[in-house]
Amino acid sequence: MYKGINKITEEVLGDYIGLLSTYYDLHSRPELSFKEWQTAERLSLHLRGKGIEHRPIAQTGILAKIEGTAEGANLSRAIVLRADIDALPIREANEVPYASKCEGVMHACGHDMHATILLGTLGWLNDHREELGCTIFGLFQPGEEVNPGGAKIVLDENPFEGYEVVAVVGNHIEPTLPTGTIGICEGQYMAACDELHFKIEGKGGHAALREKIIDPILPTARLIEELYRLPAAAPEGAGQTILSIGKIEAAGATNVVPNEVRLEGTMRTFDEAWREELKRRIDSVCDGLASEYGIDIENNFGSGYPSVYNNPQLAQSAKDILGGLFEVVELGMRPTGEDFGYYTERYPSLFYRLGVGYAGEDFEGGKAGALHTPTLLPDTKAIGVGILAMVLLALDFQNLTFGR
Numbered sequence: 029m030y031k032g033i034n035k036i037t038e039e040v041l042g043d044y045i046g047l048l049s050t051y052y053d054l055h056s057r058p059e060l061s062f063k064e065w066q067t068a069e070r071l072s073l074h075l076r077g078k079g080i081e082h083r084p085i086a087q088t089g090i091l092a093k094i095e096g097t098a099e100g101a102n103l104s105r106a107i108v109l110r111a112d113i114d115a116l117p118i119r120e121a122n123e124v125p126y127a128s129k130c131e132g133v134m135h136a137c138g139h140d141m142h143a144t145i146l147l148g149t150l151g152w153l154n155d156h157r158e159e160l161g162c163t164i165f166g167l168f169q170p171g172e173e174v175n176p177g178g179a180k181i182v183l184d185e186n187p188f189e190g191y192e193v194v195a196v197v198g199n200h201i202e203p204t205l206p207t208g209t210i211g212i213c214e215g216q217y218m219a220a221c222d223e224l225h226f227k228i229e230g231k232g233g234h235a236a237l238r239e240k241i242i243d244p245i246l247p248t249a250r251l252i253e254e255l256y257r258l259p260a261a262a263p264e265g266a267g268q269t270i271l272s273i274g275k276i277e278a279a280g281a282t283n284v285v286p287n288e289v290r291l292e293g294t295m296r297t298f299d300e301a302w303r304e305e306l307k308r309r310i311d312s313v314c315d316g317l318a319s320e321y322g323i324d325i326e327n328n329f330g331s332g333y334p335s336v337y338n339n340p341q342l343a344q345s346a347k348d349i350l351g352g353l354f355e356v357v358e359l360g361m362r363p364t365g366e367d368f369g370y371y372t373e374r375y376p377s378l379f380y381r382l383g384v385g386y387a388g389e390d391f392e393g394g395k396a397g398a399l400h401t402p403t404l405l406p407d408t409k410a411i412g413v414g415i416l417a418m419v420l421l422a423l424d425f426q427n428l429t430f431g432r
Contacts, residue, residue: 064316106191188257205381208383217337226314333370335367
């Protein structure tokens with residue numbers, strides 16, 4: 029544990045108020061994935077004001093760098109602190125002075141708070157470079173909400189080539205946890221998420237003249253039924269498997285059978301070997317139904333984010349250092365997806381949850397809303413908690429060597 033924790037706590041919690049205007053500004057001017065041009069400019073302006081070196085990355089992202097000046101510093105070792113910055117196509121329903129000014133676009137997943145926390149963390153670390161014995165990268169990553177994911181584009185640019193990345197650290201707000209709480213899951217945490225796209229093609233026509241058509245509707249129903257049975261075949265230890273169809277398009281009518289039906293859905297898995305086997309089984313189901321019904325089934329997988337794996341040593345170290353200040357709770361595996369999984373595939377990584385659900389009676393009342401909804405309203409006091417947590421993790425992790 030870092031010895032100066034009390035002094036850091038006083039400094040961070042005393043200074044975070046100054047970042048509220050930055051948070052309000054980011055929240056009121058959200059931008060969709062890979063369109064975060066103005067967001068990046070505002071972040072850059074803040075970093076320039078702090079004298080922090082930075083450059084563009086992944087089209088609309090920013091990569092900041094701080095080199096430590098502690099005695100014996102090894103600048104080839106690096107810690108990457110990551111925040112996503114994109115918003116969602118949701119119309120905000122909150123009546124607050126800093127509500128979104130962009131019609132139909134809202135920071136409904138807390139990425140504005142993630143970015144503000146990273147700004148505050150980098151500001152403190154830059155002011156205390158004498159405490160750093162390594163290089164700190166601050167990654168403001170675009171495009172987390174859409175495939176292929178900004179994380180993949182970041183890594184395709186090889187920005188950390190030549191560095192020994194000892195840890196990639198990210199957090200995510202969590203309105204179901206009260207402010208002042210940190211949630212951590214050791215090991216496998218979040219699911220790999222793949223998109224499913226099917227086109228079932230037959231020969232449409234008059235619904236009453238069935239001898240003249242090749243009906244795609246029945247095999248579509250069979251396909252959905254077979255897909256929903258596949259998760260039961262998951263091997264022991266593979267974790268939860270989810271197959272869900274969320275969209276069905278069949279442009280027929282009461283007396284018209286369409287030529288084709290289109291399906292779209294999602295597949296969530298935790299085990300990579302089972303993930304690939306499940307894809308093969310879906311292909312087999314499609315081939316079997318196509319042969320049985322004399323139709324064509326086109327099956328396209330939209331490969332999504334890999335699963336998120338929290339390095340056990342990083343997770344335990346985080347529990348040790350943060351547990352002295354905050355309530356740290358153990359989280360279970362979560363079937364939602366995150367492109368942070370690309371980092372966990374390559375480097376020792378930690379992705380944790382930051383409680384923003386207010387506290388006491390306010391928390392019990394659900395005042396913070398829910399993720400991906402028009403009424404998400406995180407407790408701004410969590411910004412100070414988030415900065416303090418990330419500062420302490422950066423200082424602690426720089427002295428350790430981790431392996432997955």
